[in-house]
Amino acid sequence: MSDAQPAPCRRLTLPAPAKLNRMLHITGRRADGYHELQTLFQFLDHGDTLHLTRREDGEIRLTPEVPGVPHDQNLIVRAARRLQAESGCRVGADIRLEKRLPMGGGLGGGSSDAATVLLGLDALWGLGLSLDRLAELGLALGADVPVFVRGHAAWAEGIGERLTPVDLDTPWFVVVHPGIEVATPAVFRAPELTRHTPPITMARALQGGASSWRNDCEATVRSLYPPVAAALDWLARRAPTMLTGTGACIFASVADEKQADRLLAEIDGRWQAFKAHGLNRSPLHDALDR
Numbered sequence: 001m002s003d004a005q006p007a008p009c010r011r012l013t014l015p016a017p018a019k020l021n022r023m024l025h026i027t028g029r030r031a032d033g034y035h036e037l038q039t040l041f042q043f044l045d046h047g048d049t050l051h052l053t054r055r056e057d058g059e060i061r062l063t064p065e066v067p068g069v070p071h072d073q074n075l076i077v078r079a080a081r082r083l084q085a086e087s088g089c090r091v092g093a094d095i096r097l098e099k100r101l102p103m104g105g106g107l108g109g110g111s112s113d114a115a116t117v118l119l120g121l122d123a124l125w126g127l128g129l130s131l132d133r134l135a136e137l138g139l140a141l142g143a144d145v146p147v148f149v150r151g152h153a154a155w156a157e158g159i160g161e162r163l164t165p166v167d168l169d170t171p172w173f174v175v176v177h178p179g180i181e182v183a184t185p186a187v188f189r190a191p192e193l194t195r196h197t198p199p200i201t202m203a204r205a206l207q208g209g210a211s212s213w214r215n216d217c218e219a220t221v222r223s224l225y226p227p228v229a230a231a232l233d234w235l236a237r238r239a240p241t242m243l244t245g246t247g248a249c250i251f252a253s254v255a256d257e258k259q260a261d262r263l264l265a266e267i268d269g270r271w272q273a274f275k276a277h278g279l280n281r282s283p284l285h286d287a288l289d290r
């Protein structure tokens with residue numbers, strides 16, 4: 001540890017923000033079946049919260065359990081154990097999760113939780129690993145983890161791991177959950193999925209701006225999941241609307257917070273929905289001053 005390293009602390013409460021895919025193109029398929037993407041990631045000021053407390057006995061304990069995800073398979077526990085293995089650290093942690101993000105929602109909840117654990121435990125255990133090293137560890141847990149580790153809105157290529165930081169417009173959004181869980185593998189398996197959009201440059205994607213952005217998964221998700229199609233149609237009549245990731249969540253960009261409130265009032269419980277502000281810097285990095 002260098003002299004500049006802050007003293008390890010005992011307890012940390014940290015955000016795990018959601019992400020949106022402001023656009024998403026599928027440009028090919030690798031030999032291992034994974035799809036090559038071009039996407040713009042941006043964070044939201046809405047997400048899960050993690051409470052981390054040091055344990056001197058080396059155990060990793062997550063509460064409460066996430067329904068349908070066995071304790072040891074949770075990305076939170078896997079991230080913590082990977083960090084222990086990588087650093088040789090013998091300290092453990094109690095991790096309490098306040099889950100707000102829907103699972104299978106396209107908001108990257110599990111990936112963001114994992115990134116918060118990597119950065120949070122690095123601080124709690126006083127390890128001082130670089131963001132490069134933590135992003136590399138994160139990539140082994142999921143393709144969306146590195147952008148949450150790096151903490152800046154980004155143009156992403158490959159399966160989402162080749163990242164270039166960008167500053168995007170930061171509107172208010174209304175995010176709607178159409179009430180069903182989308183299985184990401186089912187979307188990527190669909191024969192009719194658009195898989196060969198010609199690659200574009202980052203400069204061209206940014207020049208085109210939000211009005212030119214689309215998500216190549218949308219047509220397939222619409223046909224496999226009619227409730228998503230219904231929510232997209234309803235919301236698009238009121239504001240420019242897109243799918244994030246492979247769904248199920250969709251998001252409308254609105255002019256300001258007042259318009260977000262008006263739209264939420266109109267949704268009036270028809271679906272679960274929330275308003276959030278787009279962020280180019282992750283609130284996790286603000287909290288940790290990284």
Ligand SMILES: C[C@](O)(CO)[C@H](O)COP(=O)(O)OP(=O)(O)OC[C@H]1O[C@@H](n2ccc(N)nc2=O)[C@H](O)[C@@H]1O
Binds near residue numbers: 033184
């Ligand atoms: C589409 C995005 O939401 C964009 O941000 C993410 O890349 C999806 O990431 P994710 O939900 O973490 O998905 P993973 O759990 O990594 O992948 C689930 C499955 O989807 C397929 N998959 C996923 C990502 C990708 N680039 N190509 C794929 O073909 C693979 O069959 C994989 O087994």
Ligand SMILES: Nc1ncnc2c1ncn2[C@@H]1O[C@H](COP(=O)(O)OP(=O)(O)OP(=O)(O)O)[C@@H](O)[C@H]1O
Binds near residue numbers: 104
């Ligand atoms: N801490 C976690 N929170 C949520 N899901 C988790 C977690 N750990 C493991 N998982 C598993 O990961 C799957 C995907 O969850 P996640 O919330 O990241 O989906 P998503 O929002 O669709 O992500 P993406 O945008 O990356 O597709 C879940 O269905 C669950 O089985």
